Amino acid sequence: MAATSIKLPDDLKSRIAPLAEAEGVSPHAWMLRALAAEAERAELRAAFLAEGRRRLQEVRDGAPTYPAREVLDRVQARLRGALAAKAERKA
Numbered sequence: 001m002a003a004t005s006i007k008l009p010d011d012l013k014s015r016i017a018p019l020a021e022a023e024g025v026s027p028h029a030w031m032l033r034a035l036a037a038e039a040e041r042a043e044l045r046a047a048f049l050a051e052g053r054r055r056l057q058e059v060r061d062g063a064p065t066y067p068a069r070e071v072l073d074r075v076q077a078r079l080r081g082a083l084a085a086k087a088e089r090k091a
Contacts (some may be wrong), residue, residue: 006031 008016013027020030059065 016027020027
């Protein structure tokens with residue numbers, strides 16, 4: 001495991017200590033978990049945005065799309081328990 005140091009503002013350090021204590025872990029362990037969670041969140045966001053850019057390019061390249069009204073109607077019908085007719089793709 002690589003070692004690194006981080007300087008925390010006093011107010012942040014004082015906020016972390018009771019949170020860690022309440023969870024029965026050291027401030028160090030609490031910060032490691034918080035950093036890992038934030039790194040995962042940032043990675044998921046980056047993947048989400050990359051997927052959006054990829055899908056947008058597919059549409060720009062001519063992939064079929066569905067009219068928003070038909071999609072919304074179908075989702076609402078499914079929520080009511082009735083399966084609506086399949087939406088027609090627009091070329």
